[in-house]
Amino acid sequence: MSARLRVLLVGAGRMGARHAKVIAANERCDLIRVVDPCERTGRAVAEQVGAAWRPELDTLSDVNAVMVAACTEVHHDLAVQILRQGKPLLVEKPLCDDFAACREVVRLADQRDIPLMCGLLERYNPAVMTAMTIVDSPLHMTSVRRAPYASRIRTGVAWDLLVHDIDVALRVFGGRLPDTVNATTGYFHSQSAERAEDVVDAVLRFPGGRLATASASRVDQRRLRTIVITEIDRVVEVDLLHNEVLVVRQAGDSTIVDTPDLVSARTPLETQLDRFLDIVGGDICGRAERRSILPVHHVISSILDTVPVSAVA
Incomplete structure (x- = not known):
């Protein structure tokens, strides 16, 4: 049996809390850390699922993948920071609220061949x-x-x-x-x-x-x-x-x-998470997944x- 993937979650708001529960319940991964600048919110979500809390993103050397459920305005900066550390990434929709920024993020993932998924949940x-x-x-x-x-x-x-x-x-x-x-x-x-x-x-x-x-x-x-x-x-x-x-x-x-x-x-969150884990594990083509992101953002x-x-x- 393969080792469980260690996942970090950024964002402990309404959507982040839902992601935390789904990640924690999945037998293929462990939610090891929740990152949110608000201590009360971040700690509450982290404690519910047995994870640690941090106020900001730091080294990712101890994680296998990252999920971003923070507010849209910070998606671009977080995505670039995470991809530059070489970590597979799932970002809640939209990837960014600017098409040029979306292209930059996808291009960075393509250049480094890093799994990237956008949470187009429907x-x-x-x-x-x-x-x-x-x-x-x-x-x-x-x-x-x-x-x-x-x-x-x-x-x-x-x-x-x-x-x-x-x-x-x-x-x-x-x-x-x-x-x-x-x-x-x-x-x-x-x-x-x-x-x-x-x-x-x-x-x-x-x-x-x-x-x-x-x-x-x-x-x-x-x-x-x-x-x-x-x-x-x-x-x-x-x-x-x-x-x-x-x-x-x-x-x-x-x-x-x-x-x-x-x-x-x-x-949908359960199915999406398993697909993300399959992409990280190489069971689903990461390149094809990346290609599916930009068209909707372009439209x-x-x-x-x-x-x-x-x-x-």
Whole structure:
């Protein structure tokens, strides 16, 4: 049996705490240290999982891999620091909130052939995974993602939420980048950072005239995450919050609705962690994983570039 990998976690906020529990429960690795500048938060998470706490990142000589779940604004600097020490890295989405910075991080990992993964978590949502096994000839995809306002998140809704659905759209349409991108944004909440959009609606046109429309809002009063994929003779409806998939088709005057079994009963974080460990262990191609990171970041950057400066409050 191979030795358990020693993992360090950076970030002990809401998402970091979830990662800590999943890492600690995995039989293939040990969470040895939690890094967070806030002692109260960092110590609390570390003690829950039997790990040490440190206020800042220092030497990584005693760890095999690092996971970053800190705020987006520090992703780039942390990623560069970690990769320069040669450590495999998983960074929560987005990799960075600037496409040039994303390219720099991926290029550094490529140059040193270091495993790098971005936490595009819907890839591992059981409902999305199930839908991907069903979809054959997609023509149109629509996605709606809504969430209540969270003042702790300083990046705009495109990088924070829409990135998930754009990533799914790219996969639905075979990994191709769209031919055209158009978007409209809204800036509404008084607590949002300058130039951080609260609502975004985007339309992507893919080769062959196929379309994806994606809408995300962080000023709603409830959470909603749905995807509908249309083919010529059926529709695949996905409820990402409740892990439900419906396949709907017409037969004469009747509507037939099938409910396929999910391909996995595991949580997205559990599946994602195992994939990361497989990449670190060389069981999955690290180069292919790195190549899968930039396309969605490129599209999000393109979406934001379509918004006139005058539209920003």
